[in-house]
Amino acid sequence: GEDVEQSLFLSVREGDSSVINCTYTDSSSTYLYWYKQEPGAGLQLLTYIFSNMDMKQDQRLTVLLNKKDKHLSLRIADTQTGDSAIYFCAEILGGGYNKLIFGAGTRLAVHP
Amino acid sequence: DGGITQSPKYLFRKEGQNVTLSCEQNLNHDAMYWYRQDPGQGLRLIYYSQIVNDFQKGDIAEGYSVSREKKESFPLTVTSAQKNPTAFYLCASKPTSGRAGNEQFFGPGTRLTVL
Numbered sequence: 001g002e003d004v005e006q007s008l009f010l011s012v013r014e015g016d017s018s019v020i021n022c023t024y025t026d027s028s029s030t031y032l033y034w035y036k037q038e039p040g041a042g043l044q045l046l047t048y049i050f051s052n053m054d055m056k057q058d059q060r061l062t063v064l065l066n067k068k069d070k071h072l073s074l075r076i077a078d079t080q081t082g083d084s085a086i087y088f089c090a091e092i093l094g095g096g097y098n099k100l101i102f103g104a105g106t107r108l109a110v111h112p
Numbered sequence: 113d114g115g116i117t118q119s120p121k122y123l124f125r126k127e128g129q130n131v132t133l134s135c136e137q138n139l140n141h142d143a144m145y146w147y148r149q150d151p152g153q154g155l156r157l158i159y160y161s162q163i164v165n166d167f168q169k170g171d172i173a174e175g176y177s178v179s180r181e182k183k184e185s186f187p188l189t190v191t192s193a194q195k196n197p198t199a200f201y202l203c204a205s206k207p208t209s210g211r212a213g214n215e216q217f218f219g220p221g222t223r224l225t226v227l
Contacts, residue, residue, distance in 0.1 A: 008152065033215065042118075042202055042218035043155075100216060102154030105171060 006089055006103035012025030012110055013060045018076040025070065029091040032065065034074045037086045037105070046074070046087075076108075084110045115139065116219035118203050123192070123224045125197070133188045135203035142165045142208040144186035145216060148172060149200040158201075161186055161207070190224065198226045 003025045004102045012018045024032065030051050035043040049056045049072070056063045062075040063067045076083055086105040116137040125131045135144065141160045147155040157170030161180040175194025182184055186205075190197045200223050204216040 004154065035218075040223070041219070042116075042220045043204075044218070045215045048215060090154075099157065099160075100155075104152060104154045 002106040004089055004091055004101050006087075006106045008104060009107050010109070012079050012108070014030040014079060014081060014110055014112050016020075016079055018074075018079045018083065018108055020074045020076075020087050020089075020108065020112075022069055022072040022074075022102075022103055024089070024091045025071065026091055026093055026101070027067070027070065029093065032063075032072050033088075033092070033100070034061075034063065035088040035090060035102075043088060056074045066084065077109075079110050081110045081112075084108055115226055116203060116205055117172065118219040119199075120222060121218055121220065125224065125226050126143050127226055128192045129175055130189055131224065132189050133203075133224070135186045135188065135219055137184055137186075137205045137217075137219075139205055139207070140183070141205035141217070142183070143206040144180070145204040145206070146170070146176070146178065146186070146188045147202045147204065149202060150222075155202060158188065183196065197224055199224060 005023045014093050032050050033048045034046045036046050047058050047067050060077045064073045086107050088098045088105045089103040119134045145160045146158040149155050156172050158176050159178040161167035164183050167178050167180050177189045202221045203219040206216045
């Protein structure tokens with residue numbers, strides 16, 4: 001079945017690295033996404049990775065993909081208070097309309 | 113500026129009333145989506161539309177209805193048949209071609225509360 005799982009909460013100290021993990025079930029997913037949601041707002045695409053890649057780096061963000069274990073992670077270097085938000089992992093299924101399956105979201109709290 | 117707008121930001125409804133949430137985009141995207149978000153859960157797909165005058169049910173369509181008369185507009189009606197409508201509703205759109213990643217762009221959301 002379709003399922004994306006994430007831990008619900010992560011607390012880090014400002015300046016440390018944050019690692020948010022995600023597991024997915026559909027091995028045929030072509031793209032995997034990380035979205036960020038600030039309080040009371042919509043979702044903002046942070047980054048995505050194509051399924052034939054192992055790693056993607058974009059400034060402070062590093063995405064690692066382990067297709068064998070169906071495991072995706074997002075690392076945020078030098079975490080800042082502005083990074084406090086909910087982070088959603090999502091996989092895309094095919095079938096004509098490109099359905100997105102979201103995890104429940106990981107709430108990242110950054111403290112001094 | 114191009115983007116997706118949703119209105120209103122907050123909406124209160126009495127039990128038994130229908131209410132319509134607005135979603136407009138000027139990105140020239142063909143596909144549009146409605147999601148529902150509940151605390152501690154991921155987004156669940158209500159309805160989607162790939163082209164004008166066509167739409168399909170998502171995973172939780174019961175108690176909701178949509179229309180797609182114009183490319184830029186995809187309003188969602190929450191009917192009295194929806195038993196637990198209090199939630200945060202998010203609209204999204206996506207171009208059908210020409211962009212790597214197939215990403216969906218999200219509006220700011222509407223928080224609906226049933227009194």
